[in-house]
Amino acid sequence: MSSHTTPVPMMSSACGPLAGVAEVPGDKSISHRSLILGAMCIGETTISGLLEGDDVLDTAKAMRAFGAEVSNLGGGNWSVHGVGVGGFAEPDGVIDCGNSGTGVRLIMGSMATCPITATFTGDASLNGRPMARVTDPLALFGAQSVGRKGGRLPMTIVGAVDPVPAHYIVPVPSAQVKSAVLLAGLNAPGKTVVIEAEATRDHTERMLAGFGAEITVEDTEEGRMITLTGQPELRAQHVEVPRDPSSAAFPVCAALIVPGSDVLVPGIGLNPTRAGLFTTLREMGADLTYENERIEGGEPVADLRAKFSPQMKGIDVPPTRAASMIDEYPVLSVIAAFAEGQTMMRGVKELRVKESDRIDAMAKGLRANGIEVDEGPDWWAVNGLGHGNVPGGATCASQLDHRIAMSFMILGMASNAPVGVDDGSPITTSFPIFESLMEQLGAKVIKGVL
Numbered sequence: 001m002s003s004h005t006t007p008v009p010m011m012s013s014a015c016g017p018l019a020g021v022a023e024v025p026g027d028k029s030i031s032h033r034s035l036i037l038g039a040m041c042i043g044e045t046t047i048s049g050l051l052e053g054d055d056v057l058d059t060a061k062a063m064r065a066f067g068a069e070v071s072n073l074g075g076g077n078w079s080v081h082g083v084g085v086g087g088f089a090e091p092d093g094v095i096d097c098g099n100s101g102t103g104v105r106l107i108m109g110s111m112a113t114c115p116i117t118a119t120f121t122g123d124a125s126l127n128g129r130p131m132a133r134v135t136d137p138l139a140l141f142g143a144q145s146v147g148r149k150g151g152r153l154p155m156t157i158v159g160a161v162d163p164v165p166a167h168y169i170v171p172v173p174s175a176q177v178k179s180a181v182l183l184a185g186l187n188a189p190g191k192t193v194v195i196e197a198e199a200t201r202d203h204t205e206r207m208l209a210g211f212g213a214e215i216t217v218e219d220t221e222e223g224r225m226i227t228l229t230g231q232p233e234l235r236a237q238h239v240e241v242p243r244d245p246s247s248a249a250f251p252v253c254a255a256l257i258v259p260g261s262d263v264l265v266p267g268i269g270l271n272p273t274r275a276g277l278f279t280t281l282r283e284m285g286a287d288l289t290y291e292n293e294r295i296e297g298g299e300p301v302a303d304l305r306a307k308f309s310p311q312m313k314g315i316d317v318p319p320t321r322a323a324s325m326i327d328e329y330p331v332l333s334v335i336a337a338f339a340e341g342q343t344m345m346r347g348v349k350e351l352r353v354k355e356s357d358r359i360d361a362m363a364k365g366l367r368a369n370g371i372e373v374d375e376g377p378d379w380w381a382v383n384g385l386g387h388g389n390v391p392g393g394a395t396c397a398s399q400l401d402h403r404i405a406m407s408f409m410i411l412g413m414a415s416n417a418p419v420g421v422d423d424g425s426p427i428t429t430s431f432p433i434f435e436s437l438m439e440q441l442g443a444k445v446i447k448g449v450l
């Protein structure tokens with residue numbers, strides 16, 4: 001959805017205790033991958049718990065454009081009749097991935113070794129994000145690309161007619177880049193090798209194995225080495241999408257800062273490549289417990305219980321943890337404002353090329369709300385004021401970024417004066433029920449006023 005809709009101002013203010021059960025939607029990363037891998041199988045893949053946010057719906061539309069039959073069966077259940085590895089048809093029109101970097105990069109990878117041409121675009125945020133990080137490795141397979149200056153969308157990819165496998169060391173910690181290369185490797189004969197120096201979320205590897213691809217992972221001196229054998233016949237199957245830890249972060253963090261709160265967030269995936277925020281919060285002294293720990297669909301899952309935690313302390317977040325909580329730094333910076341002392345976040349250069357420059361967006365909004373923030377190219381530090389001392393009172397720019405909008409809404413729930421965002425409409429990209437779910441817990445979120 002590249003033509004951005006009318007801005008929707010939002011405001012949140014202090015409220016009584018948050019209480020109850022917060023059932024957050026399906027995991028965004030796994031939802032995109034289920035649709036794409038389903039489209040690359042012959043036969044029917046069924047998906048339950050799919051996140052029906054704008055980002056994923058744009059990927060569903062794209063898979064239809066490449067020839068798969070994608071149906072919404074209702075209640076979060078979807079069906080995909082795929083076209084097989086290498087079977088993508090050439091789309092008639094431009095593929096619009098809306099706000100989604102994951103959508104566009106994974107889809108570019110999946111079509112780059114098919115003998116077809118496709119043109120991609122997105123909204124103003126996505127069209128400003130770097131794509132050379134994906135098109136550079138796709139060129140190794142024989143795909144060509146032409147885009148705007150600086151490797152920006154809109155961009156056309158001409159898929160390789162006779163793809164060759166690639167050997168690629170990912171230069172930035174990015175699961176999107178790693179996944180684009182692996183998806184391209186599916187239709188290249190022989191072995192594609194991807195090496196990542198830092199482990200990033202591993203859903204693509206796990207799901208490829210689940211869909212029947214031959215894939216191995218080894219720790220080597222250069223890093224985590226993934227080897228994929230190309231041109232497998234993927235097995236259509238049922239995928240149950242777990243609930244998204246990145247969405248769970250919002251009700252969890254709200255409960256930690258709103259006095260008297262006690263919130264249960266059930267069924268959250270605690271895959272170590274995603275759970276860094278929860279480890280960090282516990283180190284800060286959050287009353288956050290894992291209940292009913294279990295394995296579901298091969299992933300560790302637990303019910304998270306978060307209670308008001310007035311004694312949290314600022315910490316130095318280890319840079320080695322960055323990849324496992326990369327989407328959670330904005331809301332962590334809100335928690336840091338309510339903690340005592342400084343929270344230092346290093347090794348987070350990638351935050352500058354997300355849906356917005358997330359360090360800039362959060363630093364500006366936090367400062368406007370009375371919180372001191374220091375920043376450098378790849379680090380930032382929030383100087384916590386402690387519970388009860390966060391002024392609030394300002395309206396922040398969400399910069400077309402769902403996680404920035406939601407983070408400021410959480411800030412307003414415990415600051416001394418209400419906090420606004422100029423545009424909360426991007427929230428529907430990942431968490432369409434955010435406002436109603438937070439209100440059901442007892443939060444005060446008002447839409448359409450400033």
Ligand code: S3P
Pocket residue numbers: 028029030102173174175176177179200201326327350
């Ligand atoms: C994602 C990877 C991350 C993350 C994004 C989802 C994925 O991006 O920020 O929200 O599903 O692979 P990078 O891989 O670019 O770090």
